[in-house]
Amino acid sequence: MYRITKEFHFSASHQLAHLPADHQCARLHGHNYIVVVELAGETLNADGFVRDYHELKVLKTYIDEHFDHRHLNEVLGSSMSTAENLARHFYDWCKARFPETAAVKVSETPKTWAEYRP
Template sequence: MYTITKQFTFSASHQLEGLPDDHPCSRLHGHNYVVEVELQASGLDEVGFVHDYRDLDFVKQFIDETLDHRHLNEVVPQGMNPTAEKLAHLIFDYLFVRYAKLSAVRVSETPKTWAEYRRGPPIGARPHQEPSSASPQLDDLARKVAALIDDFVKKGEALR
C-alpha cells in the first residue's frame, strides 16, 4: 500500500461546551491548527503518483475559506462541539466526496496532540465486513455532510 500525506495550517478560535468551568477549553481560546490529509492506493498512476499533490490545493482553499480565522463554534453544525476529533471527521466527510483515495484526516491543536479520523471498518465489525466507506448509506451520508458544509461556507461568504 502506498501512502501520501499533505499538511495544511489554519488559525481559529473555539469554546467547548459541557466541560467544568475550571477546564481551560471551556473558555474562549484559539489554536494554530495543523491538518494532515492522507491518501492511499495499492498501485500508482502512470506518472508514479498515488495522487498529484497539486490537486490537493482544493483542500487548502477549503480550509482557508471555511476554517481559517473563524470561530469554529459558528462553522460546525449547531450543537456540535468543535473538538479536534469532530473537525477531523467533518473534514474527512467533506473531502471523501472529492478524493476517493482519502484514508485519514488528522487535526492537531498543539505540537503534542492530534486527533485522527480514519476510513476503515466500523468499530466491532467482523473482519469479513466491508469498510464503512463501501456502504451506500454512508456514502449518501457523506454527500449530505458535504452539502451541509457547502451551505455553511455559502452562509459565511454571505456574512462577509
C-alpha cells in the same frame, strides 16, 4: 500500499462550553491547527502518483475560506469543534472528492493529535 500525506495550517478559535466552567477548554480560546490528509492506493496512476499533490489545493482553499481565522463554533456548531470532530469533518470532505483518502489527523498543539481513520 502507497501512502502520501499533505499538511495544511490554519488558526481559529473555539469554545467547548458544555464542559465544566473550571475546564480550560470551556473558555474561549484559539489554536494554530495542523491538518494532515493521508491518501492511499495499491497502484499508482499513469504519472506515478497516488494523486498529484497539486490536486489537493482545493482543500487549502476550503480551509482558508471556511476555517482560517474563524470561530469554529459558528462553522461546525457549538459541540462539534473538537479536534476529533474536525478530523472527521475533513475526512468526509476529502473522501467525497478524493476516493483515495485513508485518514485525516488534526493537531491543536504540538503535543496533541486527533485522527479519523475508518
